[in-house]
Amino acid sequence: MMRGGADEAQMSKIQESLKQTLKSQSTNKNSMKQYSEVNKKLANGLEVSLNVIVDLSKILKNYHVFLDEIQDLLGSMDTMYADDADSIDELKKLTDKAISKLNSSFGEQLDDIAKTYKKNNMDSSQLDDLKKFLNENVDPDAADEKSRKSLSFQTS
Secondary structure: OHHHHHHHHHHHHHHHHHHHHHHHHHHHHHHHHHHHHHHHHHHHHHHHHHHHHHHHHHHHHHHHHHHHHHHHHHHOOOOOOHHHHHHHHHHHHHHHHHHHHHHHHHHHHHHHHHHHHHHOOOOOHHHHHHHHHHHHOOOOOOOOHHHHHHOOOOOO
16 A cells, blocks of 8 residues: 555656646747747848848939039039039049948858858848948948958858
């Protein structure tokens, strides 16, 4: 009879342990779902941010083309003042610097994101496309050495 009581006590302990394990697994599963939702929202926000930066870069590049056209137009006018040419050149330089700074910052962010993607064996092809876009739209005369370096993928 004594043995039956010990077996029942041991079975009761095992059952209680199983209940606790199942409860813990359920809690962990709910936490995972919540973290997964937050991660999905952050990923969507990141994608929107990346697209905004790409669009802004395109706008600045178009603005630069517009300034080129204005400069050409003013250059063809006989009544142009020397100061006007300097002002347009200054606007172009400032625009080039803004594009370079934006591309540099964006490139550094892409490098950090790419490292995380590669560390977690995630597809980084979209990041590669964005990086390619940046490299194609950098004015080598305007980009300083730091900007050019940041635009090469750092996969190590």
